[in-house]
Amino acid sequence: MKSKGKLLLVLLFSKTFNMRLPFVMLLQVALYFAGSYASYAQETDSSVLRKFYTEALSHPVAYNRLDHLCNQIGGRLCGSPQVAKALDYGQKVMESMELDSIYFQPLMVKHWVRGEPASGKVKAKGFEDLDLHIVALGSSVGTGKAGITAKVVEVKSFEELKKLGRKKIEGKIVFFNRPADPAPIYTFDSYGGAADQRSQGAMQAARYGAVGVLVRSLTLARDDFPHTGIQHYADSVQKIPALAVSTNDADKISFRLKNDPELNLFMRTTCEELPETESYNLVGEIRGGEFPDEVIVFGGHIDSWDIGQGAHDDGAGVVQCLEILRLFRQLNIKPRHTLRCVLFMDEEYAQRGGAAYTERALQLGKKQKHIIGIEADRGGFTPSGFSIDASEQVIKKIQSWKSLFLPYGIWSFEKGGSGVDIRGLKQMGVPLVGLVVDSQRYFDYHHAASDTFDKVNCRELQLGSAGMTALVYLVDKYGL
């Protein structure tokens, strides 16, 4: 009501508020005080979109919030004190926007801790000792305080592992060194093509008696940053330590192995899994004026890996989704449907936040309808489109808005996946959308110590906020 009062005051004392005040302005005032949807009646969609973009590009609010999340809080592994601080901060931000409701969805998360910084060393004949840039993969067991030292078998695939067999692998460290393919244009395809080594390497190598695995970092960059990420064990096999090594070091180890196949690799990590602990999704809503029980949900994940700042993954998505609420508030647009921003917990480790959200949605059943789910989890880079996991009819409806988005460089509206946190809603038939951004730099930083605030460009980030806000606006106005 505060801002309404201000507007009235401005109108009363402004020079235009006299006998010549045009009828249209009186109508505007009437509509304004009538409550909701005023803006829908008065402005063209292209004009509203332009306002979203101008506001987002003129005031770096999301960018400044990301600065806080990264530089004041830092990496936010689920179960950690940092992620609790991030939830507090998220709540404060939501409170500052005077939302209609803010609440937590409790859930249990695994609590893995990295322990002391991992270390590794290669001793090869004819070479100086090589100290490795190395990190434990998420969920890895520790090596024990003494670390492990063993000979190394380099492989590029699980087939190769099978061919070598137990005789050549037993007692050794398996070194997975298949580089990500640089040829795909969309780097998530490069990532996907090499990710089995990280996610299942330890499980597969343990079947043949390996004592540990070292995995080439999942990145197209050649540098000294090791990239962490989740890996999985199988109940049927021994849990062996799983670590990642930088691409530069992976090349060096491979070169040394060609000259000294009997070289020794030492690696050490004191990581371990602690008991599960309680955590939360954080939800903030602007209540829908016409259809309060029909929900447009959008979100990113508040947790991140611990070795960087989780700037692109997924601090960016978090502040962009908060920005959607701010842009609606700033332009004083009252949505017809409920706008729900979810800061999901635990996307990186066990995806419990997404699961908890879906479970809650299933419980509510027909009491609440999801119009659409939108996820931002591909980095804060220049947006180029939306990948849509929905019926052909819905895809066509969204594509019908393409001309509104083209002036902002959003041109691709293709069938495709949405995101890990909202994908569970698919079983309820909810149309799902992922924000697509320029992917060239994403895996340079992904899950590495280099995923820091300074790698995010203010305008690129803000364009993503505005693009998603535009989609939310159109879905809210026209439905799907």
Place this chain on the structure above:
Amino acid sequence: MKSKGKLLLVLLFSKTFNMRLPFVMLLQVALYFAGSYASYAQETDSSVLRKFYTEALSHPVAYNRLDHLCNQIGGRLCGSPQVAKALDYGQKVMESMELDSIYFQPLMVKHWVRGEPASGKVKAKGFEDLDLHIVALGSSVGTGKAGITAKVVEVKSFEELKKLGRKKIEGKIVFFNRPADPAPIYTFDSYGGAADQRSQGAMQAARYGAVGVLVRSLTLARDDFPHTGIQHYADSVQKIPALAVSTNDADKISFRLKNDPELNLFMRTTCEELPETESYNLVGEIRGGEFPDEVIVFGGHIDSWDIGQGAHDDGAGVVQCLEILRLFRQLNIKPRHTLRCVLFMDEEYAQRGGAAYTERALQLGKKQKHIIGIEADRGGFTPSGFSIDASEQVIKKIQSWKSLFLPYGIWSFEKGGSGVDIRGLKQMGVPLVGLVVDSQRYFDYHHAASDTFDKVNCRELQLGSAGMTALVYLVDKYGL
């Protein structure tokens, strides 16, 4: 001939070279040795484009060349020893590709030198002294060794200057402080909207008796880097020193002026213009097999501002255009028309290189036809399209290839400007094209000390090389 020999050798000794060698392979060999255009007959366009991209993304040749240009040679102001070194390097690169001809186009360039690093200081009541991040604008006269100290008038436009008039301006330093508008999506529009302050500020302020101008840096970033760039004097007015100040400092000066309108500004630069000197455009060609006198020309500018490394502006364009030649060579595609790569001199200062090239083209007249001119001078960022300065018919022809480019994220084929170095060809009716790239970060670095190699992403750069190569390939194959 060396590579042909190698291929034959591989074929002779490969396992497939036996009685079961398929007929198609023999045909390929025959066509290969028959000379030219073999590839045009055998492969779909989409397959050839895929090869360009795979080669460009798999081998960071252009990126490594940019590393040399930036880190071994550095900023390359026309007339400087560095730009001479850069020409030598360009020549060596061209020679390594065994081009059909490599030659220089001589021209005279202005020779402005920056002298000692510029300095500036603000003394305002109630504030600590502020040391400024400041640079001379290109072509500025010096302040004299002692520098100048004067009171300051802050303005946002030339209209404001006019309103203030000589009485309020005479003897003072005019501080142009209109920020670039953040609202445009394409940042060149933001730049264009504020550039008059830099290019004409001194000329305009001198009319009212100002003793110098200080211009807010032309960038959307808020940081401590001053951005240089060319400025122009008018013959009719006094030449006064013109300097640029970082955006952070511009905000600080403005704040101080509000508190102390009588504050003193000191600034000092020993820049000066030396006599003109001889320089060159560097040209490398692959001769056309069918139409050697019909030319597809593409280029970037080898000169840059001196305070950074000229990485995005325009080392990127230079190495990308060299890469077009390499990709044709690497895929062994023999063009029908002559492919001409031009490393233009002096885009930044007086555009003499572009003028010399056009003059030469005009002299040759009908003896030589330009099929198309393509310029890369908007930074080494992810490409999104081509801006086309040509007839509707030509635009439609290029747009007809859109589906071939979409898999590579190149989606925008709109009427628009090409580039400063090739625009002179328009008078001959030559269709002109500029490579359009993501512009969000360009003016963060443009003409500043921060335009360095580390700001260029390998894949983003290489995508631009491949995209232009694809366009050259299609124009060569189908004409315009």
